[in-house]
Amino acid sequence: METLKQELKENIIEQLNLEDIAIEDINDDDILFGDGLGLDSIDGLELIVMLDKNYGIKLTDPKKGRAIFESIKVMAKYISENRTK
């Protein structure tokens, strides 16, 4: 799970072009959207693409995405339970 969380942090920084943020800056429990990491709706859609591309999880209801992308910890748990890649 720790490797997955690290991997997620790397992927998010790269995929979402968070160039001025380092992996150490993201804590497992940090809120990703809104005031936390400041991600917005387009970032949310990008994460849905990432779930599909990297982990083979197809999310058809984007509203579910917000709950899953709450924090690195929540994301990692969901991915480890649902991944097909």
Next chain:
Amino acid sequence: MTEVYLSYNNIVSSLGFDSETVVSNIHNEISGLQLIDDKEMFFKSFCSSIINQKELNNSFTSIAVEGNFTRLEMMMITSLNRVIQDTKIPLTKNVGLIISTTKGNIDILDKNSKFLEERAYLGSLGKVIKDFFKFKNDAIVVSNACVSGVLAVTIAKRYITQGIYDNVFVVSGDIVTEFILSGFNSFQALSSEPCKPYSKNRTGINIGEVAASVLVTKNDTNLAKEAVAILGDGSCNDANHISGPSRTGEGLVRSVKLAQKEANISFDNIDYISAHGTGTPFNDEMEAIAINRLGLQNVPINSLKGYFGHTLGASGLLETIVGMHSLYNNTLYSSLGFEEIGVSQPINVITKTITKKLNIFLKTASGFGGSNMAVIFKKINMTSK
């Protein structure tokens, strides 16, 4: 202040190749949308209004003897040709040409395209159209997301008011491509069924293709019977997000207020609103909020996306032209696809075609990049049916 009019017009679409036919189909609540299952175009089936290629070829060969034209060019030339024929205006130095499109010949970027990449540049599109009709002035190409169609009309108006042109031909168009379908699909915004503007169960947009043309002129002699005067316009950015509309509809509200101020009319004078109504959760909700903030919630309103889908850079002009005919025909057309109201604030959606005396309409449009446009038009022909 010079009065400026929209006059002769044409629509090339899956509902017909002339405005009257298209409007007649709309009158009868016939939609141009159909379910398309074409794995070459897109990996899943989608709902769209696609122009029949054979019909387009037939129509085009009657105007062009030779030449190598793209699909979009054929659509635009077919449409603009009809308007130029109808107006009988010689294309002198006082006549301008404005083209509006979001992606132009973007299908050329596909590796299977037979055209060279340089043809995909929008300046090339402008040159092809200019040269075909032998306009004396270079085309002015406007590419400003989904407000382009109606923005082009106001740009024409500004050129005429400045005294640079006496007449301006505006032609707008966009085509359905995998480029666009895949993009909106990645936004989870594409609906697999006909769109349902303002409805509770709306699930997103359909993409459609259309070419639409109009003459914008300061000359009040020899106007088309459905001609309208441009009373006022406003365009204000949301300054909020590059794709999502402002939750408070700020840009749209400001745009309508500016248009109304320039038109020097009361909001009570607005008989009908031709809105954007794409069928996405956010756009339709934003519009309802804006309409209520403006106190226009009782004005009959429709979205025409249920007939054509979202025709992107052409939508603003296509829908304006239908609005012109709506006024001339004293008919409010049904907001096709609308079911149970699904926006948080009340709006007066037109649910079936009805006759009503109409004088002034408001056209609104919104687009990516936070753009918004509002234009107020007034019927000229007071002896209309």
Next chain:
Amino acid sequence: MNSNYYISSFCSIKNNTISLNGSMVYSNENMEFLEFIKAAYKSLDTNYPKFFKMDGLSKLAILAAHVLFKNENINQDKDNDIAVVFSNKSSSIDTDRKHQKSIENKDDYYPSPAIFVYTLPNICIGEISIKYKLFSENSFFIFENFSAQHLLDYANSLLSAGKTEKVLCGWVELDGNQYEAYLYLVTKIGTILHSKENIIKFYNT
């Protein structure tokens, strides 16, 4: 109708050099466009993290606007009545190619919403509008070459129709490694006349 308007400031980004009113503010040779524009962002204390999410065209536009507006003391904490009239030759083709590439291979088909949203040239105007709270008119035009006449006519028409207090005009072009940005602010009071000659003179500076 033909009131006089004035050019208040202008900014150019070309040949790996950023200049304001003809004076260099940053230069860094031997870099490809993307590397250069990021280095410029850091050096000029832009401090706007959204920059990194933008495509090349928007990065170019926002940096030019940053340099020019900083000089004009534009306050980002309030609305600014400045219309934006931009133009270029290539539209958003640089980003269009990226999106097209993402859909070419059916076995590796993951189009990106963050890329797709930038496949419209006016998005760069949207980015500037967000940063500087410009609830104003904006239009994006495509020309085969820079057209001073068109920008002159159009900016004048907006000002004389009372649509706006100021107009930010520009040519913002990006196509692979070919890039060029030229922005200037047109105002109602000033000393340098808003004329075709001056627009071209500063474009060539």
